[in-house]
Amino acid sequence: MTTGDTTVLIVAGGRGVRAGGGDYPKQYRQIGGIPVIRLTLDRFLSHPSRMTVLVVIGAGDAEMFDAVAPSDDRLLPWVIGGDNRQDSVRRGLLRLADDPPERILIHDAVRPFASNALIDRVIAGLDHADAVLPASPVTATLKSVDDSGLVTGTVPRERLRAAETPQGFRFDAILKAHNLAADSGLSFTDDAAVAEWAGIPVRVAEGETGNIKLTTADEIAAADHRLQAEAALALGDVRVGTGYDVHAFGPGDTVAIGGIVIPHSHGIVAHSDGDVALHALTDAILGALADGDIGDHFPPSDPQWRHASSDIFLRFAVERVVARGGAIANLDVTIITEAPRISTHREAMRTRIAAICGLSTDRVAIKATTSERLGFIGRGEGITATATATIRLPFRAAP
Numbered sequence: 022m023t024t025g026d027t028t029v030l031i032v033a034g035g036r037g038v039r040a041g042g043g044d045y046p047k048q049y050r051q052i053g054g055i056p057v058i059r060l061t062l063d064r065f066l067s068h069p070s071r072m073t074v075l076v077v078i079g080a081g082d083a084e085m086f087d088a089v090a091p092s093d094d095r096l097l098p099w100v101i102g103g104d105n106r107q108d109s110v111r112r113g114l115l116r117l118a119d120d121p122p123e124r125i126l127i128h129d130a131v132r133p134f135a136s137n138a139l140i141d142r143v144i145a146g147l148d149h150a151d152a153v154l155p156a157s158p159v160t161a162t163l164k165s166v167d168d169s170g171l172v173t174g175t176v177p178r179e180r181l182r183a184a185e186t187p188q189g190f191r192f193d194a195i196l197k198a199h200n201l202a203a204d205s206g207l208s209f210t211d212d213a214a215v216a217e218w219a220g221i222p223v224r225v226a227e228g229e230t231g232n233i234k235l236t237t238a239d240e241i242a243a244a245d246h247r248l249q250a251e252a253a254l255a256l257g258d259v260r261v262g263t264g265y266d267v268h269a270f271g272p273g274d275t276v277a278i279g280g281i282v283i284p285h286s287h288g289i290v291a292h293s294d295g296d297v298a299l300h301a302l303t304d305a306i307l308g309a310l311a312d313g314d315i316g317d318h319f320p321p322s323d324p325q326w327r328h329a330s331s332d333i334f335l336r337f338a339v340e341r342v343v344a345r346g347g348a349i350a351n352l353d354v355t356i357i358t359e360a361p362r363i364s365t366h367r368e369a370m371r372t373r374i375a376a377i378c379g380l381s382t383d384r385v386a387i388k389a390t391t392s393e394r395l396g397f398i399g400r401g402e403g404i405t406a407t408a409t410a411t412i413r414l415p416f417r418a419a420p
């Protein structure tokens with residue numbers, strides 16, 4: 022397949038009357054949060070063959086187009102289109118005529134789902150033909166109907182194909198055909214029809230039923246739902262949980278904070294090792310799962326947790342996420358104490374927590390503050406930590 026010297030002409034000059042019209046044509050409406058024309062442009066600009074793209078826009082649409090167009094040096098300055106699709110295509114072809122490409126793909130701005138494989142099939146077809154039409158078999162039973170609404174017959178569908186775009190052509194051949202068609206005053210709804218009329222053999226390439234043209238408001242709404250659902254599936258069921266813990270200082274000379282042991286003028290009064298950061302994180306993860314709290318799973322009354330290292334609790338919470346097919350997106354802790362100073366231990370804490378949870382350290386944040394000598398923290402009587410955990414569960418995860 023030869024892919025060099027292929028330009029794409031995207032026609033976006035229509036008013037979208039069948040979709041409801043208005044000042045905001047359908048190619049500028051959003052599906053899945055992105056303007057239709059932007060999706061279409063991205064399809065072609067991201068194609069590996071690095072094609073040049075020319076867009077034909079409606080008179081008065083320049084501001085709308087410039088607002089949504091990507092910045093890419095392969096995107097040529099737009100051309101203003103005509104009163105119908107055929108005229109818009111011809112205006113685009115004429116713009117390219119001074120420095121013509123070898124091959125041209127002509128595509129509707131309102132077909133945002135053309136795949137790379139489909140584009141490849143059309144380009145490959147041009148190695149053996151001057152005109153290539155992607156098309157799919159018609160699956161509906163087709164009826165002809167008279168003006169009174171009576172069925173006059175059933176149309177055999179075996180030889181019928183529904184035409185799609187991008188349609189591919191040798192540039193010189195389709196420009197000539199369009200010029201002849203314009204001179205003759207005939208009108209056609211696609212460029213393959215212009216080629217057929219001009220006597221150019223049109224070869225069919227396998228189309229894609231997903232490569233729909235957004236013609237009606239219902240089709241736009243369905244495409245929007247499709248992309249929203251895909252995005253939601255990719256993102257998963259995102260949940261956020263928060264946690265809080267407090268412990269008093271007491272006799273001793275070390276404190277466990279954030280999974281590491283730090284020398285201090287006091288110890289921590291606690292049933293376990295009293296690591297407020299790991300306890301807050303454990304509760305944040307359990308909170309995101311709506312799975313009780315640390316005390317439910319590790320009751321202080323149970324002697325087996327006496328002096329336990331708190332990484333056991335945190336790992337347990339992480340395993341509850343993994344057991345539901347989920348993953349932790351990030352953990353964020355704030356430690357509030359007058360002393361010891363946290364900043365010098367921050368990286369060691371991040372590394373340790375990341376290791377306990379099986380995360381990369383860039384998903385773990387440790388912050389610290391004092392309470393400005395106010396309250397029990399300010400008097401150095403205790404230490405607290407708050408935490409937030411964001412997790413992603415698959416949809417339809419077991420409750």
Ligand SMILES: Nc1ccn([C@@H]2O[C@H](COP(=O)(O)OP(=O)(O)OP(=O)(O)O)[C@@H](O)[C@H]2O)c(=O)n1
Nearest residue numbers: 032033034035036037038039104105106109130
């Ligand atoms: N004067 C025109 C008319 C159509 N098109 C483009 O041709 C493609 C064909 O799709 P179609 O659904 O026919 O678009 P509209 O003409 O906008 O729709 P309608 O007929 O409902 O007004 C669209 O990308 C449309 O923007 C164009 O560039 N210039």
Ligand SMILES: C[C@](O)(CO)[C@H](O)COP(=O)(O)O
Nearest residue numbers: 129184185186210211212234
């Ligand atoms: C070019 C086209 O998309 C091929 O299916 C189609 O013909 C364009 O517009 P239509 O007026 O909705 O047929």
